[in-house]
Amino acid sequence: MTAIEIRNLSKSFGAVRAVDGVSFTVKAGTVTGYLGPNGAGKTTTLRSLLGLVTPDSGEALVNGKRYRDMATPLNEVGAVLEATNFHPGRTAHNHLRLLCVAAGLPVARAEEALGQVGLAEAAGKRVGGFSLGMRQRLALASALLGEPKVYILDEPANGLDPAGIQWLRGFLRHLAHDRGAAVLVSSHVLSEVEQTVDDIVIIAAGRLVRQGTLAELTTNGEKTVRVRTTGDGELAPALEKAGATVERLDGGALRVHGLEPEEIGRIVLDQRVVLTEMIAERSDLQKVFLELTEER
Amino acid sequence: MIALVRAELLKLSTTRLWWVMLLSTLLLIGVNLAFFIGFAGNAQGGLPALDTPEWAQLAWSAGASGRIFVMILGVVMITSEYRYQTITGTFLTTPRRGRVITAKLVAGLIVGLLFALAVLLFTALVVIPTVLFAGGEVSLTEARVPAIALGTVASLALYTILGIAVGALVRNQIAGIVGAVAWAYVIESIFLAIPALQVVGKWFPGGAAQSLMSIDVTPGARSDLLPAWGGAAVLVGYAVVFAIIANATTVRRDIT
Structure with missing residues (x-):
């Protein structure tokens, strides 16, 4: 109603x-x-x-x-x-x-x-x-x-x-x-x-x-996962090989587009690096909102 | 409407303003009366002696000087709502804004009446013992005391609603108070003091209030005033006209 x-x-x-x-x-x-x-x-x-x-x-x-x-x-x-x-x-x-x-x-x-x-x-x-x-x-x-x-x-x-x-x-x-x-x-x-x-x-x-x-606003958009590991950069090429787009963030973290958290976890395991941080980002809502806020 | 008037009276009774204004009013009247007592019978001051009916008239009419304070009270009754933004809650509760203004006017009339009663009581407490002490006779029915008392009641009640109407029109508290005081003490004083301007001055609220009292202490100068009922009508007219203009202009404005 x-x-x-x-x-x-x-x-x-x-x-x-x-x-x-x-x-x-x-x-x-x-x-x-x-x-x-x-x-x-x-x-x-x-x-x-x-x-x-x-x-x-x-x-x-x-x-x-x-x-x-x-x-x-x-x-x-x-x-x-x-x-x-x-x-x-x-x-x-x-x-x-x-x-x-x-x-x-x-x-x-x-x-x-x-x-x-x-x-x-x-x-x-x-x-x-x-x-x-x-x-x-x-x-x-x-x-x-x-x-x-x-x-x-x-x-x-x-x-x-x-x-x-x-x-x-x-x-x-x-x-x-x-x-x-x-x-x-x-x-x-x-x-x-x-x-x-x-x-x-x-x-x-x-x-x-x-x-x-x-739910609509958070799932419509592309999901990203932020990953941080102790390794020295072997992970990014491996993720890219698996079809992901990888953004290198300040401080050594990676933002991974196009892979589910579970897939990323498997690649991390394969690479034998120590995972120190992994966050699923609900990008759409945050992004839409941030873009709007930043315009001001 | 009765509920709204009750709410308006509650707004006054739940804050400290009303008794500050009442004390100020009584203080001003007390100072006036002290002056009348101190200089009674003084040849240079031109005041009559304490035991004369003329003095009694003068003393009983001191209460009317409180009208400036009830006017300020009226102004604040509405402008404080804008100042503290309680007007938002008021209009949320009563979205028909004209009803709020009407309720305030009715509440103002009641408050003005109560103030007038307090003022007359205070005057009686000072004047009656003073006259008795001076060896005069106290009569509440002679020396035009009933007319003066009625005039005091009418002018205080009407000045309260005049204040509310002015407050509704200007919305700004400082502007409302300064405007009211400047008008009463500067502009009206000029118009009422200069004989040539009295033709206009008698139509002003101050002139109308004076006609309500119509004290004939200094006869000649008063002949230009309106009759008492005319004075009352003029004061009601000002309040109603201001309230209607306010209702059509400032009261309608967006509350942001």
Whole structure:
């Protein structure tokens, strides 16, 4: 079921075309990574979806509706935008409480949501004293208030420590896979979302570059294997003889194109060299992403 | 809408701004009253003696000077949302932005009324003992005290919503506050002080607020003011017009 639908969305700020004819969908029960370098148009897309930015053309719909037409938006969409959306003098609990009041939700949801994100003990503290990671958790708590089935998160991993990122990954997967929610999460760091997402949409300079399932994007491309051995160069000719193309990398490692890891292993054994490193590289996604990032 | 107004009141009560502004308001009025008491009956200062009804009128109307603070409070009620970007969460919760502005105006009206009640209570606590000490008679029904009290309530409540409307229009906190103070203390002072300009000045918010009080301490100079109901209508008019313009312009803008 399509939960989020973006159709031919365009938005310019002055002369800058921030989003240029972007279309994609997000299905219920999946986590979709929205990837692109900084300034690619991710935030503009997400803010159009949330009615904060008015697109020049095209549509951005959640559950088939424009955000501005929703009567009870917090029950339909949970949004986490950048981590500065708090009054520093207000406590975490009060921040959530007034959102509950405005949205007509029971105030008890504030405590529950704080508990869900692990902030129960900081409930009575002013947000001004919060770390970036705590602010991200509070932002997530506000998204959870109405128990929606669609989540839109803009760079939610920013400012989280490694344990926090681990926790966030698990939480987003839980929302999508156990509760059937549609999760759209943006990031400019591939490795951050690679282990979390089911689908990937890549945007650069306002245009959609790739989209597909994680599996599609990682297997479509050519696989390479990075190999490092103690030998002094007998391995490369042997690999080439077996039909591989070999790139010589800095520091003596080789990047092998066109052979499966198992075949390489056999050749290494035949050559009687000691293998010190062997890594299968999922080249396509990384490459696509790096190329896009490096253009900037 | 009631829920939204409650949320707006919560926004105020969960931060420290409101009591800072209340203390500032009472402090300003306290200074005014101290001045009125200290120079009462002083021939050079031209102030009436403590036991006269004229002095009572003057003292009771001191509360209206708090309007600059409630206006700032109103400006901050909306501009702080832009400053701290809580406006994002506000509009995510209530995507129909006009409803947010309306709720803020209603909440502002309530806050202005509460401020006015606090101000009148404070004034009573200072004025009544002072007059009794001076051997005068305290009457809450004479010396135009009811009219002045009503005028204070109306001008504080209306100035709060005027502040909100101005805040919605400019969005920037510093610009909103500086603009409001400069307008009230510089431009309006000029227009209200120079007789030739009073024809225009009486239509300004400050002139309208003065007509709400219509204190006749210095008679001649007041004849140019609007009637009290006219003053109220002018203030409501400013707030509504600013709010409508804001709603059609700045409030609609992209939140990036």
